[in-house]
Amino acid sequence: MLQLLQGISARASGWVELRYHVRRSKRISVRNGRLEESSTLRLAGVGVRALVDGVFGFASTTDLSERGISQAVSEAQGAARTSAGAKREKIASLPKVALACGEYSVQTDDPLDDHSLTEKLALVMRIDERVRSASKAIVSSSVAYSELQDEKVIVTTDGAAAHIIDAKPDFRVLAVAQQDGDQAMGMDSAGVSGGYADLFAERAPEEMADKAVRLAVDQLRAEYAAGEVATVILDPGLVGVLSHEAIGHTVEADLVRGGAITSGKIGTSVASDLVTLCDSGPSTFIPYAAGELLVDDEGVKTGRTVIIDHGILRSYLHSRESAAHFGVEPTGNARAFEYSDEPIIRMRNTYIEPGTSSVEEIIASVKRGYYLQGLGGGGQADSNAEFMFGVREAHEIVDGKIGKMVRGVTISGNAFEVLKSVDAVGNDFAWGLGAGHCGKGQLAKVDAGGPHLRCIVTIGGRQE
Amino acid sequence: MNKLIDLCADALDRTKQKGAGEVEVYGESMRTITVAIEKNDLQVSRAQKETMIGVRAFSEKRVGFASTNDPTAIDEMCADAVILAKASPTDENNVLPCREVSDYVSGIYDPAAQDFRIEDAIEQAVRMLDIARSMDKRLILGNGEFSVHIGTRALVNSNGISSEESESLFVYYALATARDGDEVSNMDYQFDATRRAEAIDVEPITRRACENALGSLGAKKGISFNGQVILSPNAAQSLFASLILFQANAKNVLRGMSRWKDALGSTVASDLITVVDDGRLPNGVGTASFDREGVPHKRLELITSGRLMSFMHNTYTAMALGMENTGHAAGSARSVPGIGPSNFEILPGERSKGELIAEIDQGVLVTRFSGRADPVSGDFSGVAKGGYLIENGRISRPIRGTLIAGNAFEALKSLSGVSSERERVFSLTLPYLRLEGISITAG
Incomplete structure (x- = not known):
């Protein structure tokens, strides 16, 4: 395929980007012992982007012959040429950048294909059974496994020639407990870039089932939190959610141009100087981050992009086009979910760097506050960094000690205000957003995480 | 081949x-x-x-x-x-x-x-x-x-x-x-x-x-009261169409999540409301001869003059609930058949939107709803986007930041007007609706 695409690219006039993508995905989901889905999907195709007269055109095809791909090139060029007459904003030229050549492959000792569909289906059924039989209070369960295996070849007329192999499995457990008409939900999930054993390296699936059950059952006994502005300790999962949802989207260069709150703020202080926030293609500190991306879908080699350096906003996240507009280097953030999607600016693995305090020390220093863990029950954030997230597990902290569990907690505020209030950053690190997808017109596998940190947020109490 | x-x-x-x-x-x-x-x-x-x-x-x-x-x-x-x-x-x-x-x-x-x-x-x-x-x-x-x-x-x-x-x-x-x-x-x-x-x-x-x-330029703060609201087809889609589709989906009936699971034959809406899903509607966005399982599409009345007449079924739910398959298997070739509507319509009423407005002493016209509408409880609350104040039977001025809240199940039963004009919202065709007793708060 590499030779075929290089041949077509060599004969093309003007700038062309060819992306061959074969995806094999599997999904198995069970609800209350009943199989909801067990399926495989194989998608193969080539997405072509052409730049003519300063305008992009895009075409995709499933005809993988030389003729079929060449026809898609003509269609993309035709789309660009025709739009060029009417489009106002033009791209002067794409920035020169180190483009990827060679092999890029996900690392694992335990490839997903070494485990049969039958084995995966049996696992999901078994864990669902474990959830339902764990406690009399459990009234509903749902367990799902899914995996994506990708092979890509990216060739551009300005030099990219990369062959990429990737694998991203994830696993989710949900338990609903009920007592006297009162319901509570518990969940746990994991997602990685890597193999089957890597998915369960942190926690075995049985532990995830037990955790979901415990969270659901314990919450039935917990009281609702009262609404207040409070000192809290966020766990790596919530630090990840805050970094991705509430900060990360506001620094995507296309949204910056659309008027996001970070517009014009490069070089200014936007957070406590204890905060260094990054978005990285490769995994950092801990392997197997679910958003791992060694080469982006424009063929740009990825690295670690420092967005906020000790409190100062340093960079947005860029595609080649937005980098040209801002006059900076591309950051390798252009991603396309499927062959028929065009690359747009997306995050990869977004996190806050570890600091120097031990987690015990941080907890011990809180007189009155909350220890908050994980995203639960959804949330939302806007391009002005206002956010509201549900918290999966919340405990009171009294006199430096973790106390009783409270339920129904939401946190809200302006993410930059919250980052300004950070006064202690843990020396630990974990990824926490590996399962599921980020949506922005198209999907993307991302991860996010960080250390524990102490800050001030608005706690929302009882929500019916 | x-x-x-x-x-x-x-x-x-x-x-x-x-x-x-x-x-x-x-x-x-x-x-x-x-x-x-x-x-x-x-x-x-x-x-x-x-x-x-x-x-x-x-x-x-x-x-x-x-x-x-x-x-x-x-x-x-x-x-x-x-x-x-x-x-x-x-x-x-x-x-x-x-x-x-x-x-x-x-x-x-x-x-x-x-x-x-x-x-x-x-x-x-x-x-x-x-x-x-x-x-x-x-x-x-x-x-x-x-x-x-x-x-x-x-x-x-x-x-x-x-x-x-x-x-x-x-x-x-x-x-x-x-x-x-x-x-x-x-x-x-x-x-x-x-x-x-x-x-x-x-x-x-x-x-x-x-x-x-x-x-909507020049919109100013509205006033707070409890009263009548005219919903545009867009807003009706957010508040009612998704609610009805959720309750009428036999999958949700089977899971016990539909509020209407035991309501076949009983009143779920004002008698002004008749809801039809017609997979054979001429020029319809969702028109097709057969559904995702090859079952012929037909015209189905989900609600007739306020009474719930049918759920939307595919083969699985019809079998599981012992009811007739209605030909509502939906979805793409990428996934197993789910359940969905084809051309969902609320049938037009006899009076014009203007006539419905003319009877309102004080009310609000909502062109778009942005907020939460919970399909299980029916509770909704959110911002009336592109809102207009209605005074003495006519639209008086644009308002902004006005919150509306209520319960969609109750509002569906107590609504007092369905317009003869309708607009297309995706594959749905909906009229303007006049609601009663909605809590309206100036923001």
């Missing part, structure tokens, strides 16, 4: 050979041209082409599903479906529908669509931009699209169903805002679609979106 139905029949044979008892194969072949608009300018234009095949294999009431767009991987797909079926638990309700004789619908395919080129689509998108520019300098088409979809669907199963049909669809929508100095108006969204190339007309929706955006 170029015909889609032959590809499907071949996959069916292969799946049988690999050990499946019953088999269903669904294929979709689609060519799409999309021209997008963003911030008053053209965005990247796209041309796409794909044929997707999905196979459901059954083995002793166990089921597995696999799909691909790769013609060289058909054999692997058939094998996967059988492996998954054999590893799955049995479920008595895993059956396939039988063949029913039915006519094909007409008018959903326009041969002229084949000649429609990307240049033609760009011309239509440019027309939308030009209309907005010529209307008022303060207008911004923040988003919009003109797209062409030409495709064929085919379904074969081992019970003898073998159906294929082609369709064409032109879709266009516009999101407009107006900016006057520092003031940004409400964003208004309008949509339309047609099956025939000669019926394409982007002007009415573009104008309507722009007029609504301009009309």
Whole structure:
């Protein structure tokens, strides 16, 4: 395929980007012992982007012959040429950048294909059974496994020639407990870039089932939190959610141009100087981050992009086009979910760097506050960094000690205000957003995480 | 072997050979041209082409599903479906529908669509931009699209169903805002679609979106009271259509999540409300001869003068609940059949929108609803976007930041007016609705 695409690219006039993508995905989901889905999907195709007269055109095809791909090139060029007459904003030229050549492959000792569909289906059924039989209070369960295996070849007329192999499995457990008409939900999930054993390296699936059950059952006994502005300790999962949802989207260069709150703020202080926030293609500190991306879908080699350096906003996240507009280097953030999607600016693995305090020390220093863990029950954030997230597990902290569990907690505020209030950053690190997808017109596998940190947020109490 | 139905029949044979008892194969072949608009300018234009095949294999009431767009991987797909079926638990309700004789619908395919080129689509998108520019300098088409979809669907199963049909669809929508100095108006969204190339007309929706955006400029704080609200078709979609579709979905009945699970035959809405889902509606966006399982589409009254008459079923839920299959299997060839509407409509009332407004002493017209509407409890609360105050029977002024809240189940029962005018919101056709006793809070 590499030779075929290089041949077509060599004969093309003007700038062309060819992306061959074969995806094999599997999904198995069970609800209350009943199989909801067990399926495989194989998608193969080539997405072509052409730049003519300063305008992009895009075409995709499933005809993988030389003729079929060449026809898609003509269609993309035709789309660009025709739009060029009417489009106002033009791209002067794409920035020169180190483009990827060679092999890029996900690392694992335990490839997903070494485990049969039958084995995966049996696992999901078994864990669902474990959830339902764990406690009399459990009234509903749902367990799902899914995996994506990708092979890509990216060739551009300005030099990219990369062959990429990737694998991203994830696993989710949900338990609903009920007592006297009162319901509570518990969940746990994991997602990685890597193999089957890597998915369960942190926690075995049985532990995830037990955790979901415990969270659901314990919450039935917990009281609702009262609404207040409070000192809290966020766990790596919530630090990840805050970094991705509430900060990360506001620094995507296309949204910056659309008027996001970070517009014009490069070089200014936007957070406590204890905060260094990054978005990285490769995994950092801990392997197997679910958003791992060694080469982006424009063929740009990825690295670690420092967005906020000790409190100062340093960079947005860029595609080649937005980098040209801002006059900076591309950051390798252009991603396309499927062959028929065009690359747009997306995050990869977004996190806050570890600091120097031990987690015990941080907890011990809180007189009155909350220890908050994980995203639960959804949330939302806007391009002005206002956010509201549900918290999966919340405990009171009294006199430096973790106390009783409270339920129904939401946190809200302006993410930059919250980052300004950070006064202690843990020396630990974990990824926490590996399962599921980020949506922005198209999907993307991302991860996010960080250390524990102490800050001030608005706690929302009882929500019916 | 170029015909889609032959590809499907071949996959069916292969799946049988690999050990499946019953088999269903669904294929979709689609060519799409999309021209997008963003911030008053053209965005990247796209041309796409794909044929997707999905196979459901059954083995002793166990089921597995696999799909691909790769013609060289058909054999692997058939094998996967059988492996998954054999590893799955049995479920008595895993059956396939039988063949029913039915006519094909007409008018959903326009041969002229084949000649429609990307240049033609760009011309239509440019027309939308030009209309907005010529209307008022303060207008911004923040988003919009003109797209062409030409495709064929085919379904074969081992019970003898073998159906294929082609369709064409032109879709266009516009999101407009107006900016006057520092003031940004409400964003208004309008949509339309047609099956025939000669019926394409982007002007009415573009104008309507722009007029609504301009009309909401100068909006000021409203007033707080408890009273009447007129919902536009857009707002009615957010508040009621999704609520009705959730309750009427037999999957939610089966899961015990539908509030109407025991309500067949009883009153769930005002007697002014009749809800129809008609899969054979002429020129409908969701019109097709057969559903995702090959069952013929028909006209179904979900609610007749306020009484719940039927749920929407596919084969599985009809079997599990012991009811009649209504032909509502939905979804793409990439996934197992779910349940969904085809052309959902609330039938028009006898009085005009103007007449409904004329009877209101004090009320609010809501053109778009942005907020939460919980399909289980029916509770809704959110912002009335593009809101107007109604005083003494006429629209007096635009208002902003006004919150409306209530319960959609109750509001559906107590509503007092359904307009004769209707608008298309995706595959839904909805009138203006007049609600009673809604809590309105000036923000």
